[in-house]
Amino acid sequence: xxxxxxxxxxxxxxxxxxxxxxxxxxxxxxxxxxxxxxxxxxxxxxxxxxxxxxxxxxxxxxxxxxxxxxxxxxxxxxxxxxxxxxxxxxxxxxxxxxxxxxxxxxxxxxxxxxxxxxxxxxxxxxxxxxxxxxxxxxxxxxxxxxxxxxxxxxxxxxxxxxx
Amino acid sequence: xxxxxxxxxxxxxxxxxxxxxxxxxxxxxxxxxxxxxxxxxxxxxxxxxxxxxxxxxxxxxxxxxxxxxxxxxxxxxxxxxxxxxxxxxxxxxxxxxxxxxxxxxxxxxxxxxxxxxxxxxxxxxxxxxxxxxxxx
Numbered sequence: 001x002x003x004x005x006x007x008x009x010x011x012x013x014x015x016x017x018x019x020x021x022x023x024x025x026x027x028x029x030x031x032x033x034x035x036x037x038x039x040x041x042x043x044x045x046x047x048x049x050x051x052x053x054x055x056x057x058x059x060x061x062x063x064x065x066x067x068x069x070x071x072x073x074x075x076x077x078x079x080x081x082x083x084x085x086x087x088x089x090x091x092x093x094x095x096x097x098x099x100x101x102x103x104x105x106x107x108x109x110x111x112x113x114x115x116x117x118x119x120x121x122x123x124x125x126x127x128x129x130x131x132x133x134x135x136x137x138x139x140x141x142x143x144x145x146x147x148x149x150x151x152x153x154x155x156x157x158x159x160x161x162x163x
Numbered sequence: 164x165x166x167x168x169x170x171x172x173x174x175x176x177x178x179x180x181x182x183x184x185x186x187x188x189x190x191x192x193x194x195x196x197x198x199x200x201x202x203x204x205x206x207x208x209x210x211x212x213x214x215x216x217x218x219x220x221x222x223x224x225x226x227x228x229x230x231x232x233x234x235x236x237x238x239x240x241x242x243x244x245x246x247x248x249x250x251x252x253x254x255x256x257x258x259x260x261x262x263x264x265x266x267x268x269x270x271x272x273x274x275x276x277x278x279x280x281x282x283x284x285x286x287x288x289x290x291x292x293x294x295x296x297x298x299x
Contacts, residue, residue: 011204011234108202
């Protein structure tokens with residue numbers, strides 16, 4: 001598969017994915033790599049039901065996904081890979097899914113989290129986790145929909161007042 | 164009377180209710196919930212749960228959402244319960260205007276009716292004109 005977008009989105013498959021990213025990338029496959037969804041028949045069915053039938057949907061646990069697919073292969077279907085949160089993306093990366101770019105789409109505010117954009121609230125720990133990926137050579141950007149101006153990792157740090 | 168909840172991206176639901184009330188007068192037992200990027204999924208689920216309670220008068224609840232596959236619709240689907248709660252997507256103004264006229268139907272009939280009614284009320288003007296001319 002040709003990995004065209006790796007995204008962190010706590011809503012997983014939703015309007016922005018189906019109406020904005022899918023046509024922008026012209027992707028024909030969506031992967032949801034998530035342990036909770038993979039073991040939840042209902043949520044899995046809902047995701048498969050809402051995606052147009054000409055788009056392939058793969059719902060896997062993070063481990064299953066990270067160890068079962070060949071990522072070196074640049075051919076094949078253009079694919080969007082979705083993770084629920086930063087930890088899940090890092091887990092996949094550590095298990096062998098070496099993505100080059102990471103898009104941060106939706107991360108919602110809980111305690112200690114600071115405003116980055118309307119859809120993204122991060123805490124210091126999140127930034128540290130992302131730093132690990134940046135240090136490993138991953139290009140991190142914050143961008144909700146394709147038409148938005150992307151924010152790079154340094155801008156994100158500034159937004160939450162880290163030097 | 165079936166309770167109605169309109170869950171949409173942004174304030175679309177509130178605006179639809181306002182527009183409908185402008186045309187048809189006050190609507191009872193209809194509430195709107197706005198889904199925007201600043202609200203978390205759990206927060207929204209709580210808001211939906213409490214709104215379902217508010218509009219439910221014992222005859223079930225119909226949730227109208229804007230876009231199948233969008234967050235408002237995905238969240239609503241997790242409340243789906245045949246005979247008690249139904250979800251129709253693609254909400255439009257004609258649907259809202261029809262609500263008060265048919266709310267004494269049972270939930271399943273009501274949901275089917277509103278879905279079909281919303282569909283029937285999308286028209287292409289020139290198509291209608293051409294049909295009228297050609298049948299004359």
